[in-house]
Amino acid sequence: MVKPRRPDGEPRATDFVESLDRGLRLLQAFGARPSPMTLSEIAGLAGLPRATARRILFTLQHSGYVSSDGKLFAPTPHVLTLAGAYLRSNQIVTVLQPALDQIAAAAQEISSLAVLDGDDVVFVARGSPTRIFSGGVDIGYRLPSFCAAVGRVLLGRLSDAELKTRLSAMKREALTPQTLTDPKRLLAAIIADRARGYSLVDREAEPHFRSIAVPVKRYDGIVVAAINIGAHVDRISTDEMNKRFLPLLRENAEKVTATLV
Known part of the structure; x- marks a missing residue:
């Protein structure tokens, strides 16, 4: 059963999805440089542990938001669907x-x-x-x-x-x-x-x-x-x-x- 929200309407601490927040931070890190980056470079820019960044990158690659040649990573045009959703709505x-x-x-x-x-x-x-x-x-x-x-x-x-x-x-x-x-x-x-x-x-x-x-x-x-x-x-x-x-x-x-x- 879904637990009710707090009386003041504010979200509970358990409502925060940390993995999603980290994934968005990692996507934003690509904007810091115009060229593909290594795992270590992306992790550093996103402020994430290398292992965490690696899992997120592979997830984003599976979803079509990131491409990789095995060493370097780069965002794909599919990322623009996120901006497009804002602009269209x-x-x-x-x-x-x-x-x-x-x-x-x-x-x-x-x-x-x-x-x-x-x-x-x-x-x-x-x-x-x-x-x-x-x-x-x-x-x-x-x-x-x-x-x-x-x-x-x-x-x-x-x-x-x-x-x-x-x-x-x-x-x-x-x-x-x-x-x-x-x-x-x-x-x-x-x-x-x-x-x-x-x-x-x-x-x-x-x-x-x-x-x-x-x-x-x-x-x-x-x-x-x-x-x-x-x-x-x-x-x-x-x-x-x-x-x-x-x-x-x-x-x-x-x-x-x-x-x-």
């Missing part, structure tokens, strides 16, 4: 994709959709002005939230007290000479961005790149995502971002609010 991606395409076509720049994942932002959709390959962030690309325009917009949904605590606790390494890392200055910047309804970050996440972002709110006003337009500093000025891109982003973000639940 996520309402935000489904609703925002047409808006991203419209923004990209009007601005002739790449527009992206991001959500908060821990202390990072992860880009989950994008619109491109052409069908030919163009540079820009890929789906699944991650950045520290504190130095990205989409990240500051998303952090702005926190109360001032929560934001102060979050910024103090998170890792804040400078990615460029322009990266703002001081928690007091970041707090002030994010609060100011929240008040004006957008964030413009200039060369803080990448040395030659600037981005402007606005929040995406659901029907009840809660911020659930952020959309942006980013461009190389030699091509687009901050003034042009404010004048041309900000109204475009705001208009499309407002259009979808009523449909997000």
